[in-house]
Amino acid sequence: MPLMTRAPAWVVQHLAAVRALLVLTAITGVIYPVVVWGVALLPGLHNRAEGSMVTIGGRTVGSQIIGQLFTDRNGDPLKQYFQSRPSNAGTGYDPTSTGAGNLGPEDIVDTLPEDPAKKAVAIAAHKARDSLLTQVCTRSKAVGALEGVDGSRPFCTPGGVGAVLSLIGPRDRTGHVTRPTRVVSVNEQCGIVARPFLTTYAGRPVECARYGGDYLVGEIVPIRGDAPATPAVPADAVTASGSGLDPHISPAYARLQAPRVARARGIPTDAVLKAITANEDGRVLGFIGEPRVDVLRLNIDLDKRYPFRG
Amino acid sequence: MSTTTAAILFTGSLVIALAVAYRPLGDYMYRVYTGTGQSRAERGVYRLIGIRPDAQQTWSAYARSVLAFSVVSVLFLYGFQRLQEHLPLSLGFGPVVPHQAWNTAISFVTNTNWQSYSGESTMGHLVQMAGLAVQNFASAAVGMAVAIALVRGFARRKTEHLGNFWVDLIRGILRILLPLAFVGALALIAGGAVQNFHDPYPLQTLAGARQVMTGGPVASQEVIKQLGTNGGGFYNANSAHPFENPTPWTNWLQIFLMLVISVSLPRTFGRMVGSDRQGYAIVSVMATLAIVSLTLITVFQMSHHGTVPTAVGAAAEGVETRFGVPNSATFAGATTLSSTGAADSAHDSYTSLGGMIGMFNMMLGEVAPGGTGSGLYGMLVLAMITVFVAGLMVGRTPEYLGKKIGSREIKFAASYFLITPICVLVGTAVAMAGDWGRRGMLNTGPHGLSEVLYAFTSASNNNGSAFGGLRANTPFYDTALGLAMAIGRFLPMILILALAGSLARQGRIPVSEGTLPTYRPQFVGMVVGVAVILVALTFLPALALGPLAEGIR
Numbered sequence: 100m101p102l103m104t105r106a107p108a109w110v111v112q113h114l115a116a117v118r119a120l121l122v123l124t125a126i127t128g129v130i131y132p133v134v135v136w137g138v139a140l141l142p143g144l145h146n147r148a149e150g151s152m153v154t155i156g157g158r159t160v161g162s163q164i165i166g167q168l169f170t171d172r173n174g175d176p177l178k179q180y181f182q183s184r185p186s187n188a189g190t191g192y193d194p195t196s197t198g199a200g201n202l203g204p205e206d207i208v209d210t211l212p213e214d215p216a217k218k219a220v221a222i223a224a225h226k227a228r229d230s231l232l233t234q235v236c237t238r239s240k241a242v243g244a245l246e247g248v249d250g251s252r253p254f255c256t257p258g259g260v261g262a263v264l265s266l267i268g269p270r271d272r273t274g275h276v277t278r279p280t281r282v283v284s285v286n287e288q289c290g291i292v293a294r295p296f297l298t299t300y301a302g303r304p305v306e307c308a309r310y311g312g313d314y315l316v317g318e319i320v321p322i323r324g325d326a327p328a329t330p331a332v333p334a335d336a337v338t339a340s341g342s343g344l345d346p347h348i349s350p351a352y353a354r355l356q357a358p359r360v361a362r363a364r365g366i367p368t369d370a371v372l373k374a375i376t377a378n379e380d381g382r383v384l385g386f387i388g389e390p391r392v393d394v395l396r397l398n399i400d401l402d403k404r405y406p407f408r409g
Numbered sequence: 410m411s412t413t414t415a416a417i418l419f420t421g422s423l424v425i426a427l428a429v430a431y432r433p434l435g436d437y438m439y440r441v442y443t444g445t446g447q448s449r450a451e452r453g454v455y456r457l458i459g460i461r462p463d464a465q466q467t468w469s470a471y472a473r474s475v476l477a478f479s480v481v482s483v484l485f486l487y488g489f490q491r492l493q494e495h496l497p498l499s500l501g502f503g504p505v506v507p508h509q510a511w512n513t514a515i516s517f518v519t520n521t522n523w524q525s526y527s528g529e530s531t532m533g534h535l536v537q538m539a540g541l542a543v544q545n546f547a548s549a550a551v552g553m554a555v556a557i558a559l560v561r562g563f564a565r566r567k568t569e570h571l572g573n574f575w576v577d578l579i580r581g582i583l584r585i586l587l588p589l590a591f592v593g594a595l596a597l598i599a600g601g602a603v604q605n606f607h608d609p610y611p612l613q614t615l616a617g618a619r620q621v622m623t624g625g626p627v628a629s630q631e632v633i634k635q636l637g638t639n640g641g642g643f644y645n646a647n648s649a650h651p652f653e654n655p656t657p658w659t660n661w662l663q664i665f666l667m668l669v670i671s672v673s674l675p676r677t678f679g680r681m682v683g684s685d686r687q688g689y690a691i692v693s694v695m696a697t698l699a700i701v702s703l704t705l706i707t708v709f710q711m712s713h714h715g716t717v718p719t720a721v722g723a724a725a726e727g728v729e730t731r732f733g734v735p736n737s738a739t740f741a742g743a744t745t746l747s748s749t750g751a752a753d754s755a756h757d758s759y760t761s762l763g764g765m766i767g768m769f770n771m772m773l774g775e776v777a778p779g780g781t782g783s784g785l786y787g788m789l790v791l792a793m794i795t796v797f798v799a800g801l802m803v804g805r806t807p808e809y810l811g812k813k814i815g816s817r818e819i820k821f822a823a824s825y826f827l828i829t830p831i832c833v834l835v836g837t838a839v840a841m842a843g844d845w846g847r848r849g850m851l852n853t854g855p856h857g858l859s860e861v862l863y864a865f866t867s868a869s870n871n872n873g874s875a876f877g878g879l880r881a882n883t884p885f886y887d888t889a890l891g892l893a894m895a896i897g898r899f900l901p902m903i904l905i906l907a908l909a910g911s912l913a914r915q916g917r918i919p920v921s922e923g924t925l926p927t928y929r930p931q932f933v934g935m936v937v938g939v940a941v942i943l944v945a946l947t948f949l950p951a952l953a954l955g956p957l958a959e960g961i962r
Contacts, residue, residue: 112473116481118458119575120547126454127546127582128539132604132629135594139604139628144595148604150622150652160615162622164601164651167614177616184730188646194623195529195609197646199727199755201878203764203856204715205959231717231726231758254720261720315853321716334723335730341649341737341754347730385410386418388657389733398615 153395161395166346167192169398176245178363179407180398181348181356184335185238188343199341202231207254207263207321209233209286213310232261232321233286238337239330246355251326252337256296260286262324264300265317276318279303285314297322331355347391350379366405374400416711416735419661420703423739424696426665427672431692434669435676441584442557442577443681454579465570468910471558472903474574475551479518479899482544486514489540490532499533500608512887517541519898520548520780522634522641522750522873523864523890525881529623529644534606537643542630546590549637549670550581552782555902556674559786560681562909563810566916571909585670586637593632593666600662601655602628627652635666638780640750640873648740648753649729660732660753664740667749671695671778674785682810686928691788694936698777702770703742709763710738715960718760727755738763741874745770748780750873757852757860757876761960764876765952768863771870772944774829780871786905788936790822795932795939796925797822805925811917821908828900830947832869832893837862837951845885851878859955864890869897 106114139148146152151163161167168191169180176182189196210228212221221227229237236252240259243250256262263286268279282303284295289307297305308314333351353375361368378397381390401407410418447455447462455462466474489496490505490513505513509525516523522545526532532541554577561571598604607624614620627643631653634640640647648654654663672692679688711734713724728737737754744751745767756767770777776787793809797819800807807814814822840846840861850857860876867874868890875881881890918924926932 109473109477112477113481115458115460115474115575116477119478119578120481120485120543122454122457123547123582124539124543127587127633128543131587131591132538132542132626135591135598135629136604136606136626138595139598144598147601148598148628149607150603150605150624151601151655152622155615159612161612161620162651164655165620165622166651167616167620168618169616170618171616180616192620195621196527197529197644197650198527199646199649199758199877201727201755201757201851201876202717203757203852203859203878203959204717204724204726204760205854205856206852207716208853232720235717235720235726252720252722254716323719328719329722334721334725338721338723338726338728340729341727341752342644342646342651342729344646344651345729345731346651349730382410382415383656383658383661386415386422387661388731388736391730395615402615 153399155399160399163393163396164346165192165194165344167395169394178359179409181353181360181394183394184345184348185337185339186343186345187339192344194344197342197344199343200231200339206230207232207261208315208319209260211288211308211310215288215291230261230286232263235337236260239332242332242336246359248331248355250332252330252332253323253326253328254321255324255326256287258287258292258296262296262322264297264305264320264322265314266301266320267314267317270318277301279317281306281317283308283312283314283317285319346393346395348394350375350390350392353379353392353397360401364401364405364407370405371401374404412733412735413711416707419736420707420739423661423664423668424700427668430669431673431676434673435688436680438585438673438677439680441580442677451579451583454583455575458575460573460575462573462576464573466573467569468558468571468906468913471571471574472906475555475902475906476899478551478578482518482547483514486517486540486544487511489536490514493533493536496533496535498535498606502531502533505531508884508887509882512891515891515894516873517544517639517641518548519871519894520552520637520639520748520783521868521871521894521898522639523868523875523894524641524873525887527645528642534625537630538626541641542633545630545633545637545639545641546582546586547578549586549633549639549781550578552780553581553585553670553674554578554782555905556782556785559789559905559909560678562912563812564681564683565913568913569910571906571913586633590629590633590636593636593662594628596662597628597631597659600659601651602631602659603652604628623652632666634751635663635749636670638667638671638747638749640744642751648751649755654753657731657736660736660740663751663753664743667743667747667751668778670781671747671784674782678785678789684928687810690928690933691785691792693933694788694940695776695778695784697933697937698773698940699746702746702766702777703739706742706763706766707735707738709760709766710734713760714762715760724760724763727758729754741767742770744874745872746777748775748783748870748872750867752874755877756863756874757878761956764859765956765960767874768859768866768952768956769944771866771872772833772948773940774826775870775872776940783871790825790905791940792927792936793818793822794826795936796927798939799925799935805923808918808924809927811920812912812915813918817911818908821904821911825901825904826943829869829897832897833862833865834951836865836869836889836893840865840885840889845883849880849883849886851880855955855959859959862951862955865893868893871898
């Protein structure tokens with residue numbers, strides 16, 4: 100190649116680089132993925148490569164491995180269906196906006212809305228935010244109410260927000276506030292709760308929290324309460340997954356929902372429990388992953404066997 | 410079976426599988442990089458590139474080739490993203506904004522795969538497969554090439570020649586990465602990973618709502634994302650997404666893939682320097698650090714301490730039901746130890762101490778086992794520093810594998826280990842100094858600092874995982890993290906190649922009474938100690954303000 104031998108060394112170097120990149124783009128960027136796609140046209144692989152889509156009576160209702168919502172237009176659970184886990188993908192199970200909530204283990208103080216009546220609007224505008232703790236407490240209370248069990252959890256108020264106090268006052272030598280001048284329940288907003296979950300703490304009356312109050316100056320203390328360490332509402336029912344598209348729930352959460360689903364469909368709970376067992380997968384080889392129930396598969400199974408007449 | 414027993418078997422089976430792969434894959438890679446023959450396809454490729462495969466390069470020519478290829482790759486990838494709306498399979502997405510396109514181009518060329526974008530709403534299929542995924546192959550092969558050049562420096566005597574970068578690059582891709590990726594991609598599809606070219610399309614769910622389903626050539630990209638320790642997900646949710654990582658066993662396979670090359674390279678190294686036990690010593694250091702780290706992160710996650718995990722009753726936030734907490738912890742440990750940066754769960758929501766282990770793994774300098782190639786060269790530099798420290802303590806001549814570790818060599822080695830801490834600590838400090846950085850934090854208090862510290866640690870060490878709450882798509886973070894990635898990748902590489910050149914020029918010192926044996930358990934223990942002490946001294950103050958402040962009450 101006469102041009103290259105005459106060009107300066109650094110030009111030759113970059114010409115080789117450009118050519119190498121183009122060759123590699125053709126091989127690994129076009130031929131390789133297309134060949135993989137071609138092999139995946141084989142029967143057995145094809146349906147999976149397409150997304151494991153599920154069709155009922157000619158209508159594609161979803162993917163076997165992507166979760167979906169089983170709620171009505173207002174976002175309330177449809178009682179004849181098993182409910183999926185909470186989701187942070189868009190407004191819930193949106194494959195075009197996947198991901199997690201990303202709040203940390205000590206995210207326990209809410210950012211309160213200016214007008215409690217317009218909380219949803221404020222949250223959408225990023226002007227208010229429920230802490231992860233309050234999200235967990237709120238979900239637990241709601242699931243408990245829906246399924247008719249105790250929705251209480253450690254560090255949650257009976258009202259379903261994080262039980263967290265701000266102790267405002269002088270700090271002692273170790274940095275703690277032992278003699279607070281004020282005690283505020285930071286996640287219980289005045290006007291929403293009639294009275295805080297504790298009447299007094301360290302000899303002081305516990306106040307409700309107001310919009311704009313700077314309670315982070317105080318010592319932030321979560322209050323454990325006397326809820327059982329293993330609550331009736333399972334862990335997966337009150338937490339969102341990493342993808343926001345989790346197609347599964349735990350067998351425990353499925354069993355919790357069985358009586359309500361049975362009532363809605365007018366069938367014995369035993370029949371629903373049997374359907375759960377039939378749609379439950381154990382650990383792969385006995386030790387990989389966790390036991391789980393595919394929610395879409397289970398709901399389709401129930402629709403087929405015990406159609407809902409609502 | 411109890412959850413604990415299953416967790417132990419899960420990690421144990423991975424260790425066994427990697428031990429089984431160590432010799433055959435290591436030997437195979439040895440033959441790839443030392444063989445002299447070219448296949449017909451390779452000869453064709455060399456002709457297209459316009460290089461002579463038998464031409465040897467000096468260390469500086471080798472380094473210039475690495476840099477030339479990387480610069481061209483960055484420019485190409487940047488242009489690709491900026492022009493995607495004019496290309497097919499763009500899914501209707503517009504051009505990626507300049508600061509994000511720069512960040513992403515640097516990110517994929519440096520084998521970091523930090524993502525300030527969300528795949529499903531930013532990148533068309535063509536950019537993903539013919540832009541980003543190409544760098545998944547190329548950046549991995551570049552890392553391996555540089556590692557092999559360093560090993561040649563140890564193995565060769567009185568020469569300026571370190572091999573030929575273009576040959577090492579092409580062989581790494583055509584003979585190692587591509588065949589393994591092809592088989593792995595089909596395995597992932599068998600598990601449920603998708604491989605199609607669909608635009609997003611709407612469907613009506615069982616409950617009658619609208620859900621927009623996404624497609625893409627995912628499996629072919631997913632497998633090289635792990636095998637090449639890249640980590641950049643096709644979708645925002647990365648390996649938590651059921652289309653990327655559909656089942657518990659694909660989760661196991663993905664962890665295996667992200668570790669297998671880096672774990673087997675010490676075998677290649679041992680063969681090349683003519684002593685298998687030197688390879689065993691290096692892999693033992695990697696294994697010791699990795700097993701301790703994996704145990705700790707799993708224990709922290711399973712014991713779920715902290716306010717929210719206690720309220721929940723498990724560290725289940727951000728974790729997929731099919732994987733569960735222990736297997737997700739193993740994935741998180743492996744991805745941070747191996748410089749991969751893929752995630753099958755949300756690290757930001759991990760327990761304070763569990764999340765800290767992820768950070769600590771990266772702070773080790775990605776050596777246990779580290780990225781493809783970069784893990785091996787990082788570990789060899791650690792071994793040299795250990796030899797030097799041991800020499801100072803007992804008055805022995807510092808030498809390693811028959812090469813004298815003189816002042817020139819130790820300067821290269823020490824500089825190597827200063828670069829990433831400087832990037833991490835200076836970057837974090839600059840971010841925390843002003844609103845430009847603090848505004849990006851999702852969490853408040855110590856956890857907010859952890860998000861920023863994690864980001865700079867991840868970028869500088871070319872890992873790519875994140876505490877995902879950080880809003881990183883801002884001009885500040887895209888630029889600063891892009892710089893951290895570029896400096897953290899290429900300065901160490903240049904130092905490694907300079908070091909290789911300096912070692913290759915030396916002759917070979919015969920083993921004497923004064924030689925420290927570098928294949929005994931004693932030496933393995935010393936390297937482990939040096940690695941941990943280096944990190945502890947450098948990063949403990951920063952960790953104390955972030956995860957330790959949050960986790961220890």
